[in-house]
Amino acid sequence: MNYCIEENVELTPSGAGVVVLAVPGFTLEKLGLIRGIEPGTIVLDVTNRRNIISEGKLSQAECLSKRLPEGVFLVKSLCTLDIEDLTGSSNCVKDVPLCGDSSWAKNFVKTIIRLLGHRDVDYGDLSKSREIENMPLRLFPLWRSAAGISVTTWLLLFLIDWIRELVCTHGEKTWDRDAILFGLFSTVQHASAGQALILLSASKLPSTIEDYIYLIRGTKYLQLPNWLVRWKELTSKLLPMILFSTVVHSWLSIFLQTYSRSSLPAGIISYIFLVLVVLLLLPVVKLSRTELNLFFSVLSWLSLLLAYTHTVLARWQDLTRLTCVPSIFQLSILLPSLSIPAHIPLILPWIRRKVMNIRNGHVYSGIYYQK
Structure with missing residues (x-):
């Protein structure tokens, strides 16, 4: 499948309260500035990396936060869950890590996690997204x-x-x-x-x-x-x-x-x-x-x-x-x-x-x- 990525994209219509960003991880590297999101909107980043991020480098979520308009809150979470965990067919309660710089936005995402039937684990600010993004890539x-x-x-x-x-x-x-x-x-x-x-x-x-x-x-x-x-x-x-x-x-x-x-x-x-x-x-x-x-x-x-x-x-x-x-x-x-x-x-x-x-x-x- 071929993906066509514009340098500057309009991600969502104005007025949306929550935007779930679920795209292939490598496409984030080609994104420019993201427009069209009103201040106060929460962007939930659920994308996954292809490779483990080394110490000292910025995570995908940290890079994404620099491309968002002022007043938009970014939360990294749900990337450790499988599709069965999201649909409820796995019959398994999991601890779901999340991180972000806004306590209010994280509390909103915590509610989403609980509604999905899982437990939220707050890792802290957005710098912890490096650890969260590496979780699905670690073997056993x-x-x-x-x-x-x-x-x-x-x-x-x-x-x-x-x-x-x-x-x-x-x-x-x-x-x-x-x-x-x-x-x-x-x-x-x-x-x-x-x-x-x-x-x-x-x-x-x-x-x-x-x-x-x-x-x-x-x-x-x-x-x-x-x-x-x-x-x-x-x-x-x-x-x-x-x-x-x-x-x-x-x-x-x-x-x-x-x-x-x-x-x-x-x-x-x-x-x-x-x-x-x-x-x-x-x-x-x-x-x-x-x-x-x-x-x-x-x-x-x-x-x-x-x-x-x-x-x-x-x-x-x-x-x-x-x-x-x-x-x-x-x-x-x-x-x-x-x-x-x-x-x-x-x-x-x-x-x-x-x-x-x-x-x-x-x-x-x-x-x-x-x-």
């Missing part, structure tokens, strides 16, 4: 973070269990080839199980913390801490890695025959629920947003609760025995021992009802009184 940013967390956790647990095996049983075992291989595969099995339980528990904590923040503040219309937003974004990326570790643990348990029969039912059902949770992340699953959130929450919490039960039943002797180095299982139950009790008050009917009201848009003055 969250996947790299999730993989780093997953691998680091596994390696730490593997190292702890290997040191424990060497130090705490020194002089008690004969280290021949079979014993070394059995110890190696047992350590891999234990590290995979411990990592899966820790990460599954960690993936459920953000929603619990978010619900408590909503209860205390009485509204969902607030800026969540950046660390909590990023933690919550990592949840969906951690789940496939948790499933992989669970598969490794299950197969090694069969071949090494180190499992306890009393713990098998809880472990198998937890594994099935985890598979269903990961399947819910696939775009081919056509459920409403309410249905998806309900199934995801219930199945993931049941999987965590059953995995915790499985660990306690399978390794009760390791959990109650103190050695020179804590076992993987003693370490892995610490986080779920905090996250599960912390979530219990939130499932009480009168508290859950209030949380759901807040998530549906109700605003309260505090924990008890509605405005």
